[in-house]
Amino acid sequence: MIATSTKHIQSEYDVVVVGGGPAGMAAALGAKEAGSDRVLMVDREKEAGGILLQCIHPGFGLQHFKEELTGPEYAQRFLEQVLEKDIDLACDAYVLDIDKDKRVKLMSGSEGVKVISTKATVLAMGARERTRGAIRTPGRRPSGVLTAGLAQKFVNMLGQLPGHRAVLLGSGDIGLIMARRLTLEGVAVAGVFELMPFANGLNRNIVQCLHDYDIPLHLSTTVVDIQGRDRVEKVTVAPVDEHLTPMMEKSWDIECDTLLLSIGLIPENELSHQLQLRIDPVTRGPVVNSMMETSMDGVFACGNVAHIHDLVDFVSQESLLAGRNAGWYVTQNRPPADNIRLIPGENVAYCVPHTISSDRNHTVYMRVRRPMQDCVLRLSDVYEKKIRYAFPAEMVNLKVRPKILENFHGDTLRVDIVPQEQA
Numbered sequence: 317m318i319a320t321s322t323k324h325i326q327s328e329y330d331v332v333v334v335g336g337g338p339a340g341m342a343a344a345l346g347a348k349e350a351g352s353d354r355v356l357m358v359d360r361e362k363e364a365g366g367i368l369l370q371c372i373h374p375g376f377g378l379q380h381f382k383e384e385l386t387g388p389e390y391a392q393r394f395l396e397q398v399l400e401k402d403i404d405l406a407c408d409a410y411v412l413d414i415d416k417d418k419r420v421k422l423m424s425g426s427e428g429v430k431v432i433s434t435k436a437t438v439l440a441m442g443a444r445e446r447t448r449g450a451i452r453t454p455g456r457r458p459s460g461v462l463t464a465g466l467a468q469k470f471v472n473m474l475g476q477l478p479g480h481r482a483v484l485l486g487s488g489d490i491g492l493i494m495a496r497r498l499t500l501e502g503v504a505v506a507g508v509f510e511l512m513p514f515a516n517g518l519n520r521n522i523v524q525c526l527h528d529y530d531i532p533l534h535l536s537t538t539v540v541d542i543q544g545r546d547r548v549e550k551v552t553v554a555p556v557d558e559h560l561t562p563m564m565e566k567s568w569d570i571e572c573d574t575l576l577l578s579i580g581l582i583p584e585n586e587l588s589h590q591l592q593l594r595i596d597p598v599t600r601g602p603v604v605n606s607m608m609e610t611s612m613d614g615v616f617a618c619g620n621v622a623h624i625h626d627l628v629d630f631v632s633q634e635s636l637l638a639g640r641n642a643g644w645y646v647t648q649n650r651p652p653a654d655n656i657r658l659i660p661g662e663n664v665a666y667c668v669p670h671t672i673s674s675d676r677n678h679t680v681y682m683r684v685r686r687p688m689q690d691c692v693l694r695l696s697d698v699y700e701k702k703i704r705y706a707f708p709a710e711m712v713n714l715k716v717r718p719k720i721l722e723n724f725h726g727d728t729l730r731v732d733i734v735p736q737e738q739a
């Protein structure tokens with residue numbers, strides 16, 4: 317990576333971006349592009365780049381750069397632009413607090429505790445992985461139980477193997493990628509176990525990370541016991557019935573020294589809670605309008621803080637928009653307010669943004685609750701689009717243009733994804 321030396325942090329900025337991952341970098345560029353002179357991006361790590369720095373596999377940037385890059389390559393391209401645009405960067409600096417007047421309190425090795433005044437803030441703190449406690453896996457508490465992302469950091473950044481024989485619980489993308497990575501490093505991967513009857517990762521990862529390496533995927537199966545005193549010695553797995561209750565009589569043991577968990581991400585939302593932002597109970601991120609502005613004036617959110625993304629390209633796209641709007645907020649140049657609220661209907665878990673305006677283009681991101689083939693995405697009775705398939709693991713996105721809302725005069729638009737025969 318290119319060096320990201322911290323400049324002297326000023327005490328006043330137009331826009332402060334919290335988080336220097338792909339969301340933060342794109343937001344900082346967006347704010348600058350929209351005319352904000354003084355932009356600061358803060359990250360608690362020693363280098364900007366976020367989770368991308370540990371993702372040394374390819375698969376990033378196909379949409380944004382039209383070529384396949386690794387995570388660090390994708391991050392580097394953005395970081396070069398950030399440095400070119402004279403955006404101040406504070407790494408190794410942790411944002412402790414943001415108050416109601418948008419004063420940002422941070423703690424850094426070089427500057428100690430500092431309070432910065434700012435006109436607008438962009439929250440881009442990413443997400444954290446769910447751990448064993450979140451799903452209450454029974455059993456003893458030996459070492460060797462860790463999240464897939466942490467194992468990825470050990471292997472790819474620190475050059476350390478987490479164990480010799482691993483079982484994976486959960487079929488999220490990080491777990492699938494780690495199943496392949498560990499196999500390449502000589503670790504025996506006994507299998508991936510998924511509670512739901514469908515996989516939770518992108519189809520391309522199922523094929524490239526499991527099928528290509530003959531790693532079995534057991535759907536409707538979960539870990540029901542962890543055994544071992546100091547270190548994991550074996551785990552017990554069992555199939556589940558239609559109510560997701562384990563069928564213990566059909567359980568079996570697998571000898572292993574490592575259990576990796578890939579059971580989902582949660583938006584990193586301490587600061588959003590401190591600011592008492594309105595939170596969507598489904599995304600667990602802040603409710604945002606089409607400018608990616610939260611329920612607090614001048615506070616914007618994007619990337620995995622707002623909702624969990626599967627492709628980084630969409631993170632960059634959404635975050636550029638959030639940053640631009642933060643910039644326009646500062647220069648008093650903001651677009652007119654939204655006039656339509658989106659309501660998730662049949663088989664739609666959530667829609668982001670939560671509101672849109674009928675007079676400009678939007679990209680609406682959503683996730684389905686259950687897999688469906690040959691379906692129709694319907695916006696109330698004004699628009700329909702055929703979709704070949706929709707999986708909970710793959711975000712669906714829809715371009716909403718003013719033309720399709722020409723004849724719509726309401727203030728709530730219901731979004732459904734239904735089988736073609738019901739449409």
Ligand SMILES: Cc1cc2nc3c(=O)[nH]c(=O)nc-3n(C[C@H](O)[C@H](O)[C@H](O)COP(=O)(O)OP(=O)(O)OC[C@H]3O[C@@H](n4cnc5c(N)ncnc54)[C@H](O)[C@@H]3O)c2cc1C
Pocket residue numbers: 334335336337338339340358359360361364365366367368371373374375376377409410411412440441442443465468489490493584618619620621625626627628629631
């Ligand atoms: C293991 C893994 C594999 C992936 N594989 C792919 C892939 O193959 N292709 C693809 O397109 N996408 C992939 N993704 C998805 C993509 O990388 C993420 O969607 C994207 O990184 C999210 O960007 P973000 O900026 O929101 O969050 P992050 O990248 O998590 O960045 C958040 C940043 O905020 C900082 N931060 C948090 N809190 C604070 C604070 N209080 N103060 C200061 N700094 C703070 C963190 O240090 C971090 O640097 C993968 C993700 C993971 C986790």
